[in-house]
Amino acid sequence: MSTAQRKAVLLIATLLAQLLLVPAAQAGERPVVWFPTGPGSEGSVFTRATTNDPFELRTSGPTGIEWARVTVNPGGTTGLVPRWGITVVMVVEGAATIISVAAGNCSSRAVHQGFAIIERGDGAAEIRNDGQAPLELFTISFTPGGPSSGPVPAAFCAPAKPARSATVASLLRAVIEGPLSVESTGLSDIYVGGVRLAPQGRLAWHVQHRPLFGGVGEGHVTLDLAPGQACQTGVYPVKTGFLEPAGMVHALRNETSSPAMYYYVAFAQTPVPFLAPSPPPGQCAGE
Secondary structure: OOHHHHHHHHHHHHHHHHHHOOOHHHHHHOOOOOEEEEOOEEEEEEEEEEEOOOEEEEEOOOEEEEEEEEEEEEEEEOOOEEEOOEEEEEEEEOEEEEEEEEOOEEEEEEEEOOEEEEEEOOEEEEEEOOOOOOEEEEEEEEEEOOOOOOOOOOOOOOOOOOOEEEEEEEEEEEEEOOOEEEEEOOOEEEEEEEEEEOOOOEEEEEEOOOOEEEEEEEOOEEEEEEOOOOOEEEEEOOOEEEEEOOOOEEEEEOOOOOOEEEEEEEEEEOOOOOOEEOOOOHHHOOO
């Protein structure tokens, strides 16, 4: 391992240790900070939340993924919004009342700052802010087969309110080519953030113990994977997504003359950091 690679590994390990010491309940208080993750690359953790809901995604084809930031003022609501596939709802600030409608049933859950829920199956959901402070959320939606449309199911446990005092800012819509078969079970921390790569920039070799999903928002991103004794390389342009499998050593780079950037959502067993540095695998020595 070269001196530059050793420095990158040490830097990632130090930053992960710092992130681990920040309680999830303080996620909404952390500013967006970009930090170096390798030569010509920098990353940021926008927020972190904890959930006990399992994440299971099994698809036979392309899967749409969307990152969004949602703000709901006191007394406001998103209204009842159709939902297909899986939706991860992370509370950054405030407290949310989430009403879910599926298969003729209606349920309600309270989710507080620093926590998240994972909703599965066809149906609809409404997010209300019954508190006195603004509600800030990140949502990540996975839609097998890409975007879908259809009627909104009727709510049975409470009348659905029309949307008011709520704004939704879509950060990125991307498509991951399937099929996918991934899961994350037990108590989990969920991380949402971004990585920026300068021309010829690289994110050092590392490994995740649970899956990470990325979506390219700018430029082209090259992902090097080291499954077993093989070395696989994929290039992802804007609005395409990719999966970093659990337990597989990998690295990312920008082989172009223009900047690149991608968003990610990662899962980690609480309180283990979502990634760990790794030495470069021998089969990918030329990458």
